[in-house]
Amino acid sequence: MNATNQQTDLNNKPRGQLKLLAIMSVVALPIFAAWVMAKFDIGIPDTQKNKSxxxxxxxxxxxxxxxxxxxxxxxxxxxxxxxxxxxxxxxxxxxxxxxxxxxxxxxxxxxxxxxxxxxxxxxxxxxxxxxxxxxxxxxxxxxxxxxxxxxxxxxxxxxxxxxxxxxxxxxxxxxxxxxxxxxxxxxxxxxxxxxxxxxx
Incomplete structure (x- = not known):
């Protein structure tokens, strides 16, 4: 019984890590994308035309x-x-x-x-x-x-x-x-x- 439980825990561990990575990417990717857009002036709506x-x-x-x-x-x-x-x-x-x-x-x-x-x-x-x-x-x-x-x-x-x-x-x-x-x-x-x- 213990061996079976340990095997189940080992199988669940990678899934838990994947879920954690998915949650982190949901938060981190938009922040990174916003930084890239601001840094390289890509895809930013230009409501004010003049820069000077x-x-x-x-x-x-x-x-x-x-x-x-x-x-x-x-x-x-x-x-x-x-x-x-x-x-x-x-x-x-x-x-x-x-x-x-x-x-x-x-x-x-x-x-x-x-x-x-x-x-x-x-x-x-x-x-x-x-x-x-x-x-x-x-x-x-x-x-x-x-x-x-x-x-x-x-x-x-x-x-x-x-x-x-x-x-x-x-x-x-x-x-x-x-x-x-x-x-x-x-x-x-x-x-x-x-x-x-x-x-x-």
């Missing part, structure tokens, strides 16, 4: 006293680096990033220009370096006071140092990219805008 910052309330190039020509239907989209002062290292990195984003647009690159808008003239040496390194870079001016005033209702970090923006063909500043975030976020947003846009 949407500029709300609306700000325009006119609010910055920034002359833009042309403006309106058929005008280009603009990747704009703003710098209230001379273009420092961070500013130069953003100018480089704006150019890289522009190039990465592929066949849509012709619909976009990259611009440096500054509150003061660049020193001669820096200006020469910009022209040599970024021959297709366009230049504009802005009023430092107007620029800071227009961003009063936005995050304070947007008013500190050089910043990267997307301006639509109508002159509205629509997106902001944090200098510490990867430029791919802005690239993805701009690709989406170019795909759905009927202007520019």
């Amino acid at each position: 910052d949407l500029v709300e309330p609306v700000v325009t190039a006119e609010d910055w006293d920034m002359p833009l020509e042309p403006v309106g239907y058929g005008a280009p989209w603009r990747l704009v680096v703003t710098s209230a002062e001379a273009c420092t290292d961070t500013c130069m990195e953003l100018v480089h990033e704006a150019r890289q984003i522009n190039v990465a647009l592929g066949r849509e690159a012709g619909r976009v220009v990259h611009v440096l808008a500054s509150g003061q003239a660049q020193p001669a040496g820096l200006s020469e370096r910009l022209q040599n390194d970024f021959p297709r870079l366009e230049y504009s001016t802005l009023s430092t006071d107007a620029y800071f005033r227009s961003l009063n209702e936005h995050p304070e970090s947007w008013r500190q140092g050089a910043q990267l923006w997307v301006i639509d063909p109508l002159g509205r500043i629509v997106l902001h990219q944090d200098p510490d975030e990867p430029g791919k976020q802005l690239l993805d947003d701009l690709k989406h805008l170019l795909k759905v846009s009927k202007v520019g």
Whole structure:
């Protein structure tokens, strides 16, 4: 009798282990799947399209006293680096990033220009370096006071140092990219805008 009971216990032991493994997998597999989805951005519903910052309330190039020509239907989209002062290292990195984003647009690159808008003239040496390194870079001016005033209702970090923006063909500043975030976020947003846009 004892031998029979022991044999039954031995037969039941693997079944009990299988049940335990099945229960653990029911809990662990969804957690692992969620981690993979979040890590690799797979299968996540995208209710909010933009990955960079949407500029709300609306700000325009006119609010910055920034002359833009042309403006309106058929005008280009603009990747704009703003710098209230001379273009420092961070500013130069953003100018480089704006150019890289522009190039990465592929066949849509012709619909976009990259611009440096500054509150003061660049020193001669820096200006020469910009022209040599970024021959297709366009230049504009802005009023430092107007620029800071227009961003009063936005995050304070947007008013500190050089910043990267997307301006639509109508002159509205629509997106902001944090200098510490990867430029791919802005690239993805701009690709989406170019795909759905009927202007520019």
